[in-house]
Amino acid sequence: MTNTPQLRGMANVSFWAEDVKAAREWYTELLGMEPYFERPTPENPAYLEFRIGDSQDELGIIDKKYAPKAASLSGAGGAILYWHVDDVPGMLKKLKELGATEYDPLTERGVDWLTASVTDPFGNIIGLIHSPHYKEMWDAVQKAMA
Structure with missing residues (x-):
């Protein structure tokens, strides 16, 4: 294995939500599956993950309070x-x-x-x-x- 700097593929896309429980319900309905990973607990999630698509790509839903301080989360935007x-x-x-x-x-x-x-x-x-x-x-x- 080399240490050549390169982008090797999408490992995770992170979405933010003020209400992670509501986001879990919405994405479960959209994707037709429950998240495979939740922390700290399913009753009080701050982070959850789904594996989706042909390559089982990782979709993470994170409580907005953990967003990077420089992130502008006041509206839709970004990449x-x-x-x-x-x-x-x-x-x-x-x-x-x-x-x-x-x-x-x-x-x-x-x-x-x-x-x-x-x-x-x-x-x-x-x-x-x-x-x-x-x-x-x-x-x-x-x-x-x-």
């Missing part, structure tokens, strides 16, 4: 992490039905490319993308593992 989905319009509809608000509308970015984003009820931005590059990469990974 947008786009999650690949096969059906962007369908996922956008589901998110809105669960109470998310449109941040960036459904936009065609080219042949077989779609993006959209919403703000969850806790002020976090969820990006959606259908990317042929993601599908090509995932198919190649699956073929190499077979």
Whole structure:
């Protein structure tokens, strides 16, 4: 193993919520699963994690009181992490039905490319993308593992 500085992949995306219990309920409904990790307790969570997607990426929900002091958490903003989905319009509809608000509308970015984003009820931005590059990469990974 080398010690070459490099970004090797997303390890965790952290979302903030003033009401972690409410966020747990909302994300459990959205994802169709309970968090696999909660601290300090499920009755009084300050942090919880879900493993989601093809690569079992980590989504952490953290009590806003632990946010970095320099973070501006007064409204939606910052970097947008786009999650690949096969059906962007369908996922956008589901998110809105669960109470998310449109941040960036459904936009065609080219042949077989779609993006959209919403703000969850806790002020976090969820990006959606259908990317042929993601599908090509995932198919190649699956073929190499077979």
